[in-house]
Amino acid sequence: MKHEKISPLQLFYVILGFQIGNTFVFGLGGGAKQDAWLVILVSMLGGFILMLVYTKLSNYYPDDTLIQMIPKIIGKFLAIPFILIYISYFTYLAARACRDFAEILAASMLVKTPLVVVIGSFMVLIVYCFRGGIESFCRMGEAVIPSYIMALSIIWILLLTVDEFDINNLSPILGNGPKPILKEVFPKVLTFPFGESIIITMFFPYLNNMGRKGTVGMAAILLTGVLMTVNLILVLSVLGPEIYSRNFFPLLTAAQMVSIADFLERFDALVILTMLAGVFFKIGGWTFGSAIGIAQLFKLKQNRSVFLGIGTILTPLSLLIAPSQIRHNEIGLDFFTLYFHIPLQIVFPIMLLCIAFIRKKI
Template sequence: MERISSYQLFSMTVLFQVGTTIIFGFSSSAGRDAWISCLISTGIGVLTVSLYLFLMKSQPGLTLVEWFPAQFGRWIGTPIAWMYPLLFIYDAGRAMGDIKDLISVTILPLTPHFVIMIALLAVIAYALYGGIENLARIGGIWMPIMLFLYLIVVVLIAVSGIIDFRNIQPFVDKGWGNVMKAVWPLGITQTFGESIEFAMIWPLVKEEKKIVKYTLVATMTSGLLICSIDIFAILVLSEKYFSNSLYPIYTLVQQIEVSDFIENLDSISVILFLTTAFFKTGLHIFSAVYGMQKLLKTKSYKTFILPVTAAVAFLALTMARSVLEHFEAGLKILPYNLWVPLFYILPALLFIVVAIKRLKQVKQKNAHS
């Protein structure tokens, strides 16, 4: 049985949660108050992940797709469980669509989309055929490298003299309603709600007692990292450009110029984005195929890697006719129709069922004692 360490879990959680937000402006609809929306989303996100961890502790050894049949019964729980692998496949397609669009707009404008898809998905599939342990090891190695590159970017921004603290003031001048619109539902679903996916991985962690601690610390770390990225983007670009730019973080790094010598560092932002998107897509695909193995009770999840990867490539190439249409679906359709029901409503119902069953067990014990 494959196993991963607590540090690898921490690294993969941070890389997954940062995901595509390393290049897209998190809560950019809140303008200069995006960082406030981010902090609130992080707080709610920690509570959300805590709910998932409670459900995991209540059903030791079971993965996400096994929770629902165990609590709701086979006939109700199994169809619900199947919704999650299908969602993970779709989300993987969206993540690859993000990569395809960014690379086409920035560093490789003349490269056909399908070439980009085949190259990246071939690497992801190869990594997954080696097992989740391989992906976890790569995550553990890349995590400090990513933080080091981010630190370099922060230092260069600071010494470039492009920060203007007036860009972030006044605070909440458009009211809290504007802030909270960026929190619900997108702010708490696109990063933190998606972390329910780790319920497919938690049973594979060697040190079970450290899962809760390392997951919550990773969630807070990724939340603060995303908030700091928002702050720097607003300070440098101003509210107008931060809110209206498709790739504000890419634009942010383009502004770095030190003594007419250090400049054109936008490739760093692309490297960071590709890496985090790589891990997010890889975990989407792994969670999907591992979930399918559990539901179909087959010997190995590796049987499903190739067809699922092909489905992800197809979705990435066909789900949207343009970048704007891709964004529109992610901002207005997915949060309400897929993410809120699967990340919040169903886990909340599951929590209620588990809590009621626990209360009944306590009453029965008290009655017998």
């Protein structure tokens, strides 16, 4: 797959779809209540810094993925544990994204469909796409993401028609001071979704124009932040800060309130279908990072069978990682953020960049 190349626009769409894949339905920054939209803007600034770290690190090793960089920076002996941790990290996050997608779909549309059927069907689609190579996956981004944004815009326009819509729900701005905002920014929203852009280090070597990698990364962070901010402003205006802070899927709740002439209703189905398109890139991105990491660790000449193996593992793994949706959310928001997101998205990449800078200077 290494000989395959993708354009900067294709990579931009893939990373954008990856970041916004399943984030819109969640109540991000709920602890800041009416200032939740400010949480996104502040987190976006942190996302720019992290993307700068990932881009600079890739500039030192332009032909290598993150898995290939690590041995060159800290040595082969020390690199093995970190490589295994990153591969496990990518695999687990792919399973989490599968579980999130299946739980939302089962609760809203496919009520009587077993989760294993929902997840298994989706994984067949992703594995089939990657059997055609990274170019097929990235072409999907070009085709799907513009339609995703268009559908999202339609949902926003519909929210403006809700009788309960009141822009005054956003006031008072900074009514509780900056502390609740900063508490939501770090580590929650900074690591999800902006810190997850570390997956871009697995795509950089396939870019056909290396000089555009910084532009692609920063543009993806910027548009992600803008889209999420607009979404939160509209959802908060419909639901109000109190309901928003207590609702785990506020966009779905807001969409259910849309009613046109008491005839056109249940637009939450449109939200689910939109999320379906975005989650494809979220799960696909983590699956790609895991499979390519395994192939590079064991120096495999072809990785199609690796994608098949990862796809087979993810279906049962997504069901076994937590006994219930509540426990699943607790693990992701508390334990995993503190002990995995922060070290692997922030601490270790910065440490690698510092070591790489010193090695190049010496």
